[in-house]
Amino acid sequence: MLTGKPFDLEIITPERIAFEGKxxxxxxxxxxxxxxxxxxxxxxxxxLEVGQLRFNDSSDKHSLYATGGGFVQVLNNKVSIVVESxxxxxxxDIDRALEAKNRAEERLRRRDEVDYHRARFALVRAMNxxxxxxxxxxxx
Numbered sequence: 001m002l003t004g005k006p007f008d009l010e011i012i013t014p015e016r017i018a019f020e021g022k023x024x025x026x027x028x029x030x031x032x033x034x035x036x037x038x039x040x041x042x043x044x045x046x047x048l049e050v051g052q053l054r055f056n057d058s059s060d061k062h063s064l065y066a067t068g069g070g071f072v073q074v075l076n077n078k079v080s081i082v083v084e085s086x087x088x089x090x091x092x093d094i095d096r097a098l099e100a101k102n103r104a105e106e107r108l109r110r111r112d113e114v115d116y117h118r119a120r121f122a123l124v125r126a127m128n129x130x131x132x133x134x135x136x137x138x139x140x
Contacts, residue, residue, distance in 0.1 A: 005039035006058045007077040011065065011086050018065065018086035019055075026055040026079055028072050037072075037079055044074045048083060050121075050128050052135075064089040066132035068125060085125075092133035101126035 006022040027036045029051025053065040068084030104123035108116070 007039050007079065009055060009079045009081070011053070011067075011081045011083065013068075013083055013086050018088075019063070021057060023055045023057050023079075024060075026053070026081075028053055028081065029067065037074055039077060041074045041077075041079075043076075044072070046072050048072055048081070050124050052128070052132055053081065053083075053086065064132060064135065066092060066129045087129065087132075089132045089135065092129050094130065094133050097126050097129040097133065101130065 004024040006024055008021075009023045009026055010020045011018040025036060025038050027034050028046075029049045031047040031049050034051065035046075048067065048070045050069050051067060053067045055063050057063070066085075066087045066089065067081075068086075070081065070083030072082075073080045101123060104119050104126055107119040108123065
């Protein structure tokens with residue numbers, strides 16, 4: 001059981017509020033490296049990369065999300081995370097993620113026909129979703 005003090009966390013995407021509640025720690029995919037946020041963290045606004053977002057609630061339940069790039073703000077024991085996407089690892093459709101990976105790889109092979117950076121970003125997102133889903137499978 002965690003012994004830290006709880007603080008507020010909200011994870012927001014353009015479509016919905018993916019999570020809102022009390023947590024005791026959160027680890028975000030910072031632009032340079034992942035970093036952890038605990039109670040009384042200094043105020044900060046930071047860029048987030050595509051990656052994994054992890055948090056533990058006060059009952060020591062561990063949650064893992066695959067996220068798209070975005071930002072995190074920490075202020076007065078409230079953490080607001082605004083990302084392009086946030087998908088609970090348990091809800092990731094592996095077949096759909098594999099299809100997205102294959103489509104992105106095919107687009108990258110035909111360089112002259114596609115926007116290389118968009119295809120590369122789609123591949124990174126698909127790989128992150130697969131990695132996150134597979135991590136959850138190994139934990140069961």
